[in-house]
Structures are given as structure tokens and as C-alpha cells.
Amino acid sequence: MQMKFMVKKACCSGGRAGALELGNCPKPIETPALLLSTRKGLPHFIAPDLLPSLPFPDSHLLQISPLHFLEGLASTTISKIGGLHQMLSLHQYGIAAVARDSIQCLPESKGATKLGPSFETPCGRLSVKPKDYVEMISCMRPNIWATLADEVPAWVSEKRNKTSVDRTVRWLDDCLALNPAAGSVFGAIVGGPNLDERKRCAVEVAKRNVSGYWIGGFGLGERIEERPALLSAIIDVLPDEKPRMISGLGLPEEILEGIDAGIDLFDSTYIYSLTLGGFALTFSLDKGGNQYDFQRCQVERDLTKINLRAKVYRKDMSPILGNCTCYTCQNHTKAYINHLFNVHEMLAQTLLEMEAIKDGRFKKFRMTFIESRRVHQETEAVCV
Amino acid sequence: MLPPLHSGTRSRQVGKERANALWNRNIVGQSGVVRMFRGTSLQAPITWCLCFKPKPKPKTNTTNMLPPLHSGTRSRQGYSTTVTNAMALVFEVLGRFNRARAARLTLPHHVCQTPLFMPVGTQGTIKGLTNSQLEDIGCQIILGNTYHLALRPTSELLDEVGGLHNFMNWQRGLLTDSGGFQMVSLLHLADITEKGVTFQSPVDGKPMLLTPEESIQIQNRIGADIIMALDDVVKTTITGPRVEEAMYRTLRWIDRCIAAHKRPHDQNLFGIVQGGLDPILRDICAKGLVDRNLPGYAIGGLSGGEDKNSFWRVVAQCTAALPEDKPRYVMGVGYPLDIVVCSALGADMYDCVYPTRTARFGTALIPEGVLKLKHKAMAEDTRPIDPTCPCMVCKNYTRAYIHCLVTKDAMGSQLLSYHNLYYMLQLSRNLHSSIVEGRFPEFVCDFLHKMVCSRKSPGP
Ligand SMILES: [Zn+2]
Numbered sequence: 001m002q003m004k005f006m007v008k009k010a011c012c013s014g015g016r017a018g019a020l021e022l023g024n025c026p027k028p029i030e031t032p033a034l035l036l037s038t039r040k041g042l043p044h045f046i047a048p049d050l051l052p053s054l055p056f057p058d059s060h061l062l063q064i065s066p067l068h069f070l071e072g073l074a075s076t077t078i079s080k081i082g083g084l085h086q087m088l089s090l091h092q093y094g095i096a097a098v099a100r101d102s103i104q105c106l107p108e109s110k111g112a113t114k115l116g117p118s119f120e121t122p123c124g125r126l127s128v129k130p131k132d133y134v135e136m137i138s139c140m141r142p143n144i145w146a147t148l149a150d151e152v153p154a155w156v157s158e159k160r161n162k163t164s165v166d167r168t169v170r171w172l173d174d175c176l177a178l179n180p181a182a183g184s185v186f187g188a189i190v191g192g193p194n195l196d197e198r199k200r201c202a203v204e205v206a207k208r209n210v211s212g213y214w215i216g217g218f219g220l221g222e223r224i225e226e227r228p229a230l231l232s233a234i235i236d237v238l239p240d241e242k243p244r245m246i247s248g249l250g251l252p253e254e255i256l257e258g259i260d261a262g263i264d265l266f267d268s269t270y271i272y273s274l275t276l277g278g279f280a281l282t283f284s285l286d287k288g289g290n291q292y293d294f295q296r297c298q299v300e301r302d303l304t305k306i307n308l309r310a311k312v313y314r315k316d317m318s319p320i321l322g323n324c325t326c327y328t329c330q331n332h333t334k335a336y337i338n339h340l341f342n343v344h345e346m347l348a349q350t351l352l353e354m355e356a357i358k359d360g361r362f363k364k365f366r367m368t369f370i371e372s373r374r375v376h377q378e379t380e381a382v383c384v
Numbered sequence: 385m386l387p388p389l390h391s392g393t394r395s396r397q398v399g400k401e402r403a404n405a406l407w408n409r410n411i412v413g414q415s416g417v418v419r420m421f422r423g424t425s426l427q428a429p430i431t432w433c434l435c436f437k438p439k440p441k442p443k444t445n446t447t448n449m450l451p452p453l454h455s456g457t458r459s460r461q462g463y464s465t466t467v468t469n470a471m472a473l474v475f476e477v478l479g480r481f482n483r484a485r486a487a488r489l490t491l492p493h494h495v496c497q498t499p500l501f502m503p504v505g506t507q508g509t510i511k512g513l514t515n516s517q518l519e520d521i522g523c524q525i526i527l528g529n530t531y532h533l534a535l536r537p538t539s540e541l542l543d544e545v546g547g548l549h550n551f552m553n554w555q556r557g558l559l560t561d562s563g564g565f566q567m568v569s570l571l572h573l574a575d576i577t578e579k580g581v582t583f584q585s586p587v588d589g590k591p592m593l594l595t596p597e598e599s600i601q602i603q604n605r606i607g608a609d610i611i612m613a614l615d616d617v618v619k620t621t622i623t624g625p626r627v628e629e630a631m632y633r634t635l636r637w638i639d640r641c642i643a644a645h646k647r648p649h650d651q652n653l654f655g656i657v658q659g660g661l662d663p664i665l666r667d668i669c670a671k672g673l674v675d676r677n678l679p680g681y682a683i684g685g686l687s688g689g690e691d692k693n694s695f696w697r698v699v700a701q702c703t704a705a706l707p708e709d710k711p712r713y714v715m716g717v718g719y720p721l722d723i724v725v726c727s728a729l730g731a732d733m734y735d736c737v738y739p740t741r742t743a744r745f746g747t748a749l750i751p752e753g754v755l756k757l758k759h760k761a762m763a764e765d766t767r768p769i770d771p772t773c774p775c776m777v778c779k780n781y782t783r784a785y786i787h788c789l790v791t792k793d794a795m796g797s798q799l800l801s802y803h804n805l806y807y808m809l810q811l812s813r814n815l816h817s818s819i820v821e822g823r824f825p826e827f828v829c830d831f832l833h834k835m836v837c838s839r840k841s842p843g844p
Contacts, residue, residue: 040788042795049517049776072763073788081766081782089780122792314537317545331515331553335545339537 014262035063075139083141097142107151130174146214149188154221184211219248231261470648479820483730486819491609494556498732525557531566539605547607558608597644620690627660652679670705703730743800752838762787775806
């Protein structure tokens with residue numbers, strides 16, 4: 001189950017397209033890619049037999065929080081079953097384990113000690129030591145796992161932020177020293193909104209023997225304008241040949257920014273929160289990056305999403321997106337999903353999540369990105 | 385035999401309700417019903433169901449006494465020259481064992497195999513499962529609740545978008561109930577009068593009235609393959625004159641339902657046999673409905689807390705009184721054991737929220753009975769829910785994993801609902817094929833053996 005990563009195309013800004021090969025995935029996963037966020041290993045509302053109806057290979061990467069399983073399932077039992085892939089029956093999927101999940105398992109900086117980070121979860125506050133974490137990982141056997149990070153919000157003191165970098169690097173060493181046999185290690189990088197600390201952390205982590213990098217500490221109160229500089233400070237010191245994953249960027253435009261900076265893997269909590277709120281993503285880009293004009297109706301929608309709870313969709317017998325090939329758009333109308341939301345039926349979320357994840361959207365995002373980059377480069381070449 | 389009642393006779397009938405009851409009790413009771421009823425071993429239908437020793441004399445008695453009405457004159461489509469009721473179904477019995485039968489039921493939207501179980505999709509969906517999942521597990525008919533659908537998204541909207549089939553994009557069979565039962569059971573202030581069911585609107589609190597005509601009109605708009613007549617339901621635990629009143633009112637309302645039914649060529653109106661636990665009332669009701677020559681019949685008012693023996697006795701009596709060539713639907717019945725026994729007694733269709741409701745509480749249906757996945761012992765159990773079950777959930781997941789999901793995560797009840805519905809639908813399929821292949825007794829013995837044996841030992 002050795003991971004292989006290859007950068008296929010890079011451009012001046014730092015953005016790049018690559019391929020991630022995982023032993024159990026039948027095809028390489030093209031990056032930049034989105035990881036499906038999960039709850040206890042399964043996408044929030046999509047039953048596993050529906051997963052194959054999502055396009056391959058975009059949705060073959062799952063992000064899992066090992067801490068979810070502390071609620072009622074011993075690591076030894078997971079090990080006895082044969083690890084996460086076996087237990088979830090997702091044999092051909094790539095699984096990336098990250099302790100935090102941006103939804104229900106949030107880093108709680110106040111509870112962190114030098115021994116390990118602390119998380120706010122549905123079953124209370126959990127403190128996790130590197131030793132326990134590595135033990136969990138060894139039992140669960142994910143393809144990729146990020147080491148523990150002391151993530152702090154942007155408003156903490158310089159001193160606390162510095163401590164977080166020290167701890168994160170020490171925990172990385174602790175994890176590596178325990179030498180777990182399972183999966184590829186992604187070293188955690190933090191440093192809050194401080195450029196120097198970000199750089200210091202990245203430099204230290206880059207010295208270690210890791211297979212890739214996990215960038216944490218974003219989406220915790222930093223200003224959007226600060227981000228590009230922070231991201232490039234980190235990316236500049238990281239070797240090109242290893243994959244970079246990030247948590248905490250949500251909005252499509254934030255992800256685009258991340259792609260620009262050279263991030264390869266993203267979490268997808270935005271889809272989850274959209275789905276819960278009853279929104280469906282409707283933006284779809286043609287190859288030139290132009291947005292199709294799907295709907296005349298401007299009520300309750302901006303250009304990229306619509307709210308299916310809105311009354312105007314009560315009788316709307318058209319699909320969410322006319323040319324979309326996902327299960328939901330092929331089978332159901334806006335009126336039906338509107339009804340399901342009105343009667344609080346879970347199926348509504350299921351259908352919407354499938355719609356959102358069917359990342360024709362995300363893929364087009366990427367394609368458009370790559371093509372516009374290429375056009376950009378060509379223009380530059382001509383100018384030179 | 386009573387002549388078919390016409391709408392003109394209705395008003396007269398209302399006034400003579402009590403007299404009619406007396407007349408029926410004396411005449412019908414003495415000559416036919418009671419004798420027939422004694423013949424079919426009413427004490428313990430379960431016993432003879434278990435033994436599978438058909439009692440030849442009473443059996444021939446019942447079939448001889450109550451031949452299928454009009455069967456000689458009716459064509460395959462269910463039309464006859466003498467009875468004008470149109471039908472939108474074909475019911476062909478493919479195999480029998482004693483009273484049990486396996487049939488092909490052709491509805492406007494789907495060709496079904498009976499015995500069949502109908503999952504309940506109250507709001508036009510079944511708890512978190514998609515249509516393709518329902519098709520995968522072999523769901524043939526979904527039951528929609530008229531009361532809920534009429535509130536949201538409203539029957540007018542459904543009509544406008546081409547019916548519930550179109551709205552939820554479900555290509556197979558649909559059945560809607562009359563809405564009456566839901567009102568009586570969900571709304572405290574519901575009251576039944578001769579006009580219909582009066583209730584307080586859950587929207588604005590104003591008094592509203594659901595008449596038989598209105599129920600049918602709403603169901604015509606929803607457009608299900610099978611629609612149910614509005615009946616007057618009383619709990620089986622209630623006794624006395626109220627039961628009799630409800631039965632006669634159900635009979636009077638069926639004529640109003642038939643008269644109001646605007647789409648008899650694409651929707652099948654089923655009448656509902658009422659009469660509580662009183663065999664005489666049940667028989668009067670069954671006869672009255674059979675005279676109306678409906679496309680199918682339901683046995684209503686059961687599974688409301690009566691004891692098993694009374695329940696099976698009523699089912700046995702009603703199935704014997706209903707025509708051989710029409711589907712028989714036992715309403716609200718859904719425990720696996722009940723379905724097996726009722727099928728042995730000649731019933732064909734069932735519906736129940738039990739499999740999905742029990743899934744929400746973390747309980748799985750298995751051949752040995754039930755498996756409580758919330759139980760601590762499940763946390764380390766690496767076996768599937770039911771090692772003999774070929775469903776997606778059992779093929780892929782362990783009890784330990786489901787235990788970790790159950791009741792806390794939506795996915796837990798979704799996976800359990802999936803397995804439980806699969807179990808019920810598989811049970812229906814097994815009933816069908818065992819009857820067709822002539823091994824029904826073996827199947828039932830095997831089924832009961834597993835359930836009974838596991839009760840002696842403390843769980844799987
Ligand atoms: Zn199963």
C-alpha cells in the first residue's frame with residue numbers, strides 16, 4: 001500500500017496538477033483533489049452502495065477522523081476486523097486520517113498540553129497523546145495519516161503560537177519514533193497567522209522523513225487577505241515532489257486560492273454545510289471558465305448555489321442542474337427535494353450531498369484552472 | 385346473497401341501520417356464518433398452521449359455501465357484464481398450499497409477486513433510502529400516507545406535476561391509505577360522524593372534515609395504483625355497539641367511495657373489512673364488500689393491541705370470506721411471524737412501519753428474531769448482522785461497526801433500515817417461491833424452528 005505522488009504539470013504561481021497512486025485504488029487520483037468528509041468513516045448522508053455512482057476517481061479519497069471511533073468502538077476491534085478499509089468495506093478507496101474534522105471534532109487549543117492536543121467532540125473533550133494516536137493509526141491502517149498538531153486560533157499570543165509550533169514538531173518526532181508500520185505519514189504544519197512561525201514550522205517538518213505535508217491552523221480566525229502570503233511562505237520551503245494537504249479551507253474561492261498556491265488535497269466541509277442548509281451547488285464552468293446560465297430565477301440564489309428550501313421550487317419539476325449526470329439530477333426534481341426538506345426527510349440531504357460531490361463541478365473547476373493557467377503561461381511565453 | 389347496493393338506497397339504509405344489524409345477525413348468522421366459522425377451527429389457527437394438516441371437511445365446506453363471486457362471468461381484466469366496477473389490476477394465482485397462495489399481481493405501474501410487503505413511505509420517501517436502493521432490494525409497492533401528502537406537498541401540487549409517481553420518480557407500485565386512520569391516530573380532536581372524519585386542522589386549528597368523497601378525490605389526485613376506501617376504524621380492544629356502528633358505517637361509506645372514484649381504470653379501490661373481533665360483524669362486512677365487486681379487499685382494524693389468537697382468528701375468517709381471485713391485504717401488519725401466519729391463512733399483502741421504526745432504535749431483524757445492536761456485547765462482535773443475509777449491509781459491515789453508528793448517526797439507522805427492509809422483502813420472496821415450488825410447509829417449519837429455538841437459548 002505504498003503511496004506514489006507525481007507532479008505532472010506546474011505553473012509559475014505555484015499551482016500544479018499531479019497524480020496520487022495508492023496501492024488499493026485501481027486508478028491514480030488526479031490532483032488537485034477533494035477528500036470526502038466522513039462521519040465514522042462513511043460520507044454523512046450517502047449510503048456506501050451509492051458511492052460507486054459518484055464519478056471516479058474524484059470521490060475515491062475519504063478523510064476520516066480516527067477520534068470518531070472512540071465513541072463505541074475499540075481500536076483493537078477495528079484491527080481485528082482488518083482495518084478501516086475492511087471495516088467500511090471501501091477496499092478501493094483512499095483513506096486519509098486527520099484527527100480534526102472541521103465539523104464535529106474541533107481542535108481546542110486551551111485544552112492542549114505538552115503531552116498532546118485536545119479536541120471538542122460530541123462525546124466531550126478528548127485529549128490525545130502521540131502514543132495513543134499512533135496506536136489507533138496502526139489498528140486502522142489508513143493510506144495516509146497526518147501527525148498531531150497543536151492548532152491555535154489566530155488571536156492567541158505570539159508566545160502561545162510559538163509553543164504550538166514547538167509542540168507540533170515534537171509530536172511529529174514522537175509519532176515517527178514510534179515507527180508505525182501503517183500508511184504514509186504527512187507531517188503537520190502550523191504557525192497561525194505568523195509568517196515566521198509558519199516558515200519555521202515548515203522548515204523543521206521538511207527536514208523529517210515524511211511522505212507528504214498536512215497544513216493545519218487555517219480557518220481559525222485569520223484574515224482572508226493574509227492567507228496567500230502564509231500559504232506561499234509554507235509552500236516555498238516544501239519539496240516539490242511530495243503532496244500537500246490542507247484542512248480548514250471551505251468556500252470554492254478559498255479552494256481556488258489554495259490550488260493557486262500549490263495545495264494538492266482539500267477537505268470538503270463546505271459541501272457538508274451547504275447540504276445541511278439545503279443548498280445545492282449550481283455553478284458549472286465551461287472549458288473557457290464561463291458560467292452557464294442555468295436559471296433565470298434570481299430568488300434565493302447567488303450565481304453558484306441555490307437554496308432548495310425556498311418556496312419557488314415547490315412546483316419546479318426540473319433537475320438542479322440541467323446537464324449534470326449525477327444520480328440526483330438524473331432522477332429527481334427541485335420540487336421533490338424541496339418537499340423532502342419541508343418534511344425533514346434525511347433523503348434530501350442524501351440526494352444533495354450526492355449532487356454536490358458529483359464533482360463534475362470540482363473537476364471542471366480543476367480543468368478550468370489548469371487550462372486557464374496554460375493559456376496564461378502561453379500568453380506569458382508570447383510576451384517574453 | 386345481497387344485491388349490490390345502489391346509491392339510491394343509501395338514505396334508507398342509514399335509518400335502518402339497527403334493524404339491518406338484527407336482521408343480519410338472525411338470518412345470515414344462523415344459516416351460514418356461524419357454521420362456516422366453526423368449521424375452520426377457530427380456536428387455534430396457529431396450531432393448524434404449524435401442523436399443516438389440512439382438515440379436508442371444513443376446507444371444502446368453506447370453498448363450496450363461498451364460491452368466488454361472479455368468477456364465471458368475469459374476464460381476465462376483471463370486467464364482467466353484470467358488474468360495472470372497472471378494475472386496473474390482474475390477479476393470477478400461480479400456486480397454492482392449503483389456503484396459502486402465491487400470485488402475480490399486475491398493477492398499472494408494476495407486476496408484483498405476492499405475498500408482498502409494502503414499506504411505508506409516509507412523506508413520499510422511505511427513511512433515507514433512495515429509489516434505486518429500494519429497487520435493488522426488491523421493493524414492489526410503497527405505501528404513501530394520504531394525510532401527510534395532503535398536508536405537504538398537497539394533492540393539488542401532486543396532481544399538477546403528474547402524480548406522486550412522477551413527483552418522487554418511483555416507477556413501481558404505489559398505494560395510498562384513506563387518511564382516516566392517520567387522523568384518528570395522530571389527532572386528538574378527530575371525531576367521526578356520518579358525514580366523515582372531523583378534525584382540527586394542524587395548520588390553523590380550524591375544524592375540517594374529511595368525507596369519503598374527499599378522501600377518494602385526494603387519492604385520485606395523488607394517483608397511486610391502489611387507493612383505500614375511507615373506513616370507520618375502532619380499536620379492537622373496544623367492544624359493544626360502537627364496533628357495530630363502525631362496521632355499518634364502513635359499508636355505507638364504501639358506496640360513497642365507489643361513486644366518488646373518478647379513475648377506476650387506472651386506480652384500484654380496495655374496500656376494508658371492519659367489525660372488530662366479532663365474527664358476525666366481520667362476516668356481514670366482508671359479504672357486503674364482496675357484493676360491491678371491488679378490485680381487492682383489505683382486512684382492517686387489526687394489530688391494535690388484540691391478542692394473537694383473536695388476530696389470527698379474524699384474519700382466517702376474513703380471508704375465507706373474501707373471493708379467491710382478488711388480492712387480500714392485511715393492514716398494518718408487519719411482524720415477520722404475523723406475515724408468515726397470515727400468508728398461510730391466505731392473505732397476500734402487508735404494510736408496516738415496524739422494520740424502519742425498529743431500525744431507528746437500533747434493532748435488526750434476523751431469522752432468530754431480533755438483534756439489539758445497542759447492546760454492549762455488539763461492540764466487539766466482528767460478525768455481520770445476519771451471517772446468512774446477502775444484503776449490502778451484511779455483506780460489508782460488522783456488528784461492531786453498526787454498534788458504533790447506531791442511534792447516534794443518521795447512517796446507522798439508514799444501514800439498519802436497509803437490512804430490515806431487505807429482510808422483509810426477502811421473506812415475502814421466500815413465501816412466494818416456497819408456495820410456487822410446493823415446499824411451503826418446509827419453509828414455514830424452518831422459519832418457526834429458527835425463531836422458537838433461539839428463544840430457548842439466550843440470543844445469537
Ligand atoms: Zn442483511
